[in-house]
Amino acid sequence: MNAQAPRPQHRSGTPGATLRPGDLRLDGVIGRGGFRLPLTMDFRAGETLVLLGANGAGKSTLLETLGGLIPLLEGELLRIGSDGATVLSGPRGTVPAERRRAGFVHQDYLLFPRMTALENVAFGLRARGVGKKEAHASAAAQLRRLGLTEAQAGSRPGALSGGQRQRVALARALAGEPDMLLLDVPLAALDAGTRAQARAQVYAQLREFPGPRVLVTHDLTDALSLGDRIAVLDQGTLAQIDSPAEITRTPRTPYLAELLGINLFSGLARRGRLSIGHSRVTAPTELDGRVLVTLPREAVTVNTEAPAKAGRNTFEARVVAVQEDAQGITVAVSPTDPDVGLACSARVPLTSLPTAPIRLGAPVWATVDESALHAYPF
Amino acid sequence: MNAQAPRPQHRSGTPGATLRPGDLRLDGVIGRGGFRLPLTMDFRAGETLVLLGANGAGKSTLLETLGGLIPLLEGELLRIGSDGATVLSGPRGTVPAERRRAGFVHQDYLLFPRMTALENVAFGLRARGVGKKEAHASAAAQLRRLGLTEAQAGSRPGALSGGQRQRVALARALAGEPDMLLLDVPLAALDAGTRAQARAQVYAQLREFPGPRVLVTHDLTDALSLGDRIAVLDQGTLAQIDSPAEITRTPRTPYLAELLGINLFSGLARRGRLSIGHSRVTAPTELDGRVLVTLPREAVTVNTEAPAKAGRNTFEARVVAVQEDAQGITVAVSPTDPDVGLACSARVPLTSLPTAPIRLGAPVWATVDESALHAYPF
Amino acid sequence: VTRPAAWPLLVPAAVGFAFLLLPLLGLLAAVPWTRLPEVLGRREVAEALGLSLVSATSAALLCLVLGVPLAWWLSRMRFRGHGFVRALVLVPLVMPPVVGGTALLSTFGRSGLIGAPLHQTSGITVPYSTPAVIMAATFVSMPFLVVAVEGTLRGLDPRLETAARALGASRWYAFRRVLLPAVAPGVAAGMVLAWARALGEFGATIAFAGNLPGTTQTLPLAIYLSLSKDPAAASALSLVLLVASLLAIGL
């Protein structure tokens, strides 16, 4: 059992901190169709904020609201300048996308198929009235900076690899010298082999960009390695906003626990002992009051036969789900008697598969390693 | 270092064993288009032979040759009866599919979309001239035996779940009381959650079928849990044919090693010491002569900084490939000096990711745990 | 939300829309609604309507019987030059109807490739007869059905036939019991298309079958003749034909 976890610093999206030039402040309701999500958040210049959440959680809606592609339903979106704030969206109207200077990297990149990489990057400048020669020179410099050769700059997107397209999309977003950088799952279209490489490159580019950087993803690795802060959107609210280290140590939503591949429970700490729900699974603790408790899946053992000696944290259960992948299987169990055991998931390595098949609905004995329980204030 | 591995029993596809009624013997060349694959194999009644191999290795071609959908290019395919052998394919012609009595479970099942499950299962009997009433009664019995309800039997395939469709396909293959059962990746169309369940059911049905069972797959879990013997087709030959236990212990092809997630080398054992290629990685051994050596990926450690004290099996290398998945990353390294180290892959768990990024081309130090090396005769 | 309007696009779009829509309104305005029962009750109109329905339906059935097997054959072709064979079958699709009628006349007319021997041996003359009307309608509408059905057959997994054969079915049994039911919606769509095309057929019919009231004068031909004598009646008949076409397409 771990000692008391430090209380997270950024529980709310709007810390009282003073806003500085380049920052964005959102205080309103975003939405589209029937979907509504009230949000109060700051986006700081020079900081990468990652929006993490399942499909439909509102991540892309938030990004498109920031970029001016869809209007804010209620409230205001402000951009702080050196001499006061500008209203980007508010009751009096919205600065449209084409005048907002937002650098978008769209999902699947959305490069224009009939233009070369160079023409793609120069498009924004040309649309704003910059002459062809000047726009092309500026686009060529941007592509060079991102490591594309002249031959690649002259190729159409169809002739480029996934990683190269990704860099062209980034160059196109940066070419207009935008006030903010908005990236919609910029790495999802890449295969596993080139992804680590591309992530390092995105990381380097984000560092250099002076304005607010907002990145949408549903991949935990992307979120942890790219974000200065991570905002978790889950079940119609902003569930948690924290540093990557805090996110992994003290997840506050089942969605995040599932992504991290751990079990998450709510529990109660009283008189030095921790109890989880009604179950008899306990551990010593130094906390007091309502707590959240994590338990790695690897710390749950599942046996198809009754153990020789039933320990305190062993209980009878049924298999309620079996999920296979290339490395092993994840088994979800539900205790036969909810007053004794915990509904949790266990991880079984592939090596045990051919001999002991674990079937849906089968009775099993589950053992929880209490030393792996980690509690922190609710 | 393990002791000498027992010599595998079934190195060749055609053991000298006497053939018994119901067995099939193939001795010839299968192929299609420009592809040719010479094969000599027996398919025994009451035995499940799994054909394992990459796309294009000839697995489906072999299955279709056995079933009479494509002709044998050279040689003969015999079926042993109680009073002598019948030529199914040979220089004098081929018994066509519709008269061969082969029960096929096709990839994606190929159920007839405009028929109910019952009509699908009865189709073979009806096509062979059995009356509607009799065929439907027999089909209904077969579906009941596989655990489908009467309502499901009356549904079209589109209204059934993946697992139910799989059972209908199996029932359709069994309904004609075939001489052989031919299954083309019967579990690939199922999602990870229902796959374990379906596999157990296929296993039970295969056990009961008296004739030869031949199953094509590219999934190692399927091969290990369903096969009595596993034939590995790789690089245009029958590379290995062995029991599941031998296949996992003594893989003989790089394809199989990749599937098992281990490193495979060829080495030389002499005077009690094992050496792998030119490298200085060694271990004690009791074998003598040419050997194959396996090394689990988990037994290779990769560090981005030089170790304090360089052990005998530590060497400098470069990262040549990084592959991510949900549980961690696999790093392939190539030694800076091929006379010192080994080209091999290491497995790094996800937990180390946010702090130490391993980038393509980066210099690293790799350490091989020599106690994990396992050698067996070439 | 401010959205910059796109006048350079919206103005021509509106003009194009008006150009396609106005003739519909003009037609409706020109229909003599009060005289409608009298016009539609005329004997020659009833004859033309009956002939149109009979010939369009016969043509659609001929398309079914001949076109579906042809589509199956095209979808299964694997030999060299099969692209050329498919193109030949689709030529009538791009052929102007008058050219189709001329081609039919050149072939089945009394001095034609088939018509001359036919006339000499049996005395039969094909042009300017009701069968000629049906032939003209079939010739122009069959490619529509073939294209629709062949597309559906190609969309079908070719291994379905293999699966049926592995279960002991002959090709004909597999076609009847597996392929045909699977493409039934495509066949139905193709037949409706063919029927609608046959119903409106004008150029090939007037060229190959002429314009004999009661024998070869279909509704489109009757409309054309009325235009000079009685434009209001032509509008009324046009409305009937338009409604029938729209009903067939299911609008």
Add this chain to the structure above:
Amino acid sequence: VTRPAAWPLLVPAAVGFAFLLLPLLGLLAAVPWTRLPEVLGRREVAEALGLSLVSATSAALLCLVLGVPLAWWLSRMRFRGHGFVRALVLVPLVMPPVVGGTALLSTFGRSGLIGAPLHQTSGITVPYSTPAVIMAATFVSMPFLVVAVEGTLRGLDPRLETAARALGASRWYAFRRVLLPAVAPGVAAGMVLAWARALGEFGATIAFAGNLPGTTQTLPLAIYLSLSKDPAAASALSLVLLVASLLAIGL
């Protein structure tokens, strides 16, 4: 390998194939090859051919200018009842050509919805003129182009336009620089289709524009007139029209 033949399929397929192929052969056999230069050199033939080419090309250009924006508008429509609007635009596609001609005459004729006020105010009469030929051809062929282009526009990722606008482009700029180049192959295909359809147009032209040599007599009308006077000449002209249609489709 024994394969059970499928005669119940192959026999009707062969009959269908022969029925579509024979008229092509019959047409080729009927063409007076030796008289070909003389027939094609006649003044009225040259006039008809020229008028056909001019009117088909004008119609295709009108389709481009009006039809592409219309297709863009249809592909972007989101309001209630947009299915009905699309159906209205496609009605001319299923309308028999004679009905289309009648509708044009009812609208632009001297007593028509538009024609009557037009004639009273400016004295202009539209029918039986070369512009009427072009209007008839445009009316029947524009829906082909609209369908082709709208399909391509719908196949396009709608977010491409969003991406362009986020980069600072107006709708018109995004259309010209991103959407139009992306659908250029569809537009080209639609124009060729429209041109070929306009070239073979017969029913709507004869109904709306009549058959005046030099003014409204296009090649299909010339073929129809030749059929009774000089069938061999009709075959020769049919061959010319057929070859032009096939070239347009790229066969």
